[in-house]
Amino acid sequence: MSRPSTWLPRHEYIQQAPKAIVYASMLFTDTEDRPLCLRSPNRGEVWQLPGGVMDEGETPWETAVREAHEETGITVTGPRALLLTHFATIDKAWTVPRIGFVFDGGTLTPDQLSSMTLDSDEHDGWDVRTLAGWEAEMIPANYARLAAACAARHHPRDAYIETHDTAATPTA
Known part of the structure; x- marks a missing residue:
C-alpha cells in the first residue's frame, strides 16, 4: 500500500503542526480539605496552584x-x-494554546504547611481556603480549574475543562 501524495515528511509535518505550551500543577489540601494556593505578585497578585511550564524532556x-x-x-x-x-x-x-495537567499532591499537615519555603522570585504568599473562599480571590479561569480539580478528587472521573476567557488569562 503506497503512502498518499499529500503526506508530508515527518520533519515538515512537525514544523507546521500546531504548537502549545504545556504546564502541570499540584493540588494540595490541608487536613480540613481546603486547597492550597500561592500568590504571584509578578502576575498582578494572582492566586494559583503550585505549578509551571514543562521543561524540555520532562513529562x-x-x-x-x-x-x-x-x-x-x-x-x-x-x-x-x-x-x-x-x-x-x-x-x-498567549499566542499559542496552553494544555495543562493538575495532579493530586495529597493532604498537608499543619507542620508541612508552616515549614513550606516559597520561591520569593515567584510567590509572596500562600493560603488555604474553602472553594467558596477562593472564588472571590481568583480570576475566573484559575477558579474554574481549581474547582474542577477538587471535584475530580472527590468524585473520581476523567475531568477535562476548556477556558476561553480572553479577559482573564489562566496561569500555571
Whole structure:
C-alpha cells in the first residue's frame, strides 16, 4: 500500500503542526480539605496552584513534582493521580494554546504547611481556603480549574475543562 501524495515528511509535518505550551500543577489540601494556593505578585497578585511550564524532556508528572518543590519546598513522590486536563485557547496574552495537567499532591499537615519555603522570585504568599473562599480571590479561569480539580478528587472521573476567557488569562 503506497503512502498518499499529500503526506508530508515527518520533519515538515512537525514544523507546521500546531504548537502549545504545556504546564502541570499540584493540588494540595490541608487536613480540613481546603486547597492550597500561592500568590504571584509578578502576575498582578494572582492566586494559583503550585505549578509551571514543562521543561524540555520532562513529562507532565515530572513538571508538577519539580514545580511544587521549587515553589513550596514540598517533595511529592506519588502516587501519580491525574485529576484534570485543562485546555486554554489562544488569547491576547498567549499566542499559542496552553494544555495543562493538575495532579493530586495529597493532604498537608499543619507542620508541612508552616515549614513550606516559597520561591520569593515567584510567590509572596500562600493560603488555604474553602472553594467558596477562593472564588472571590481568583480570576475566573484559575477558579474554574481549581474547582474542577477538587471535584475530580472527590468524585473520581476523567475531568477535562476548556477556558476561553480572553479577559482573564489562566496561569500555571
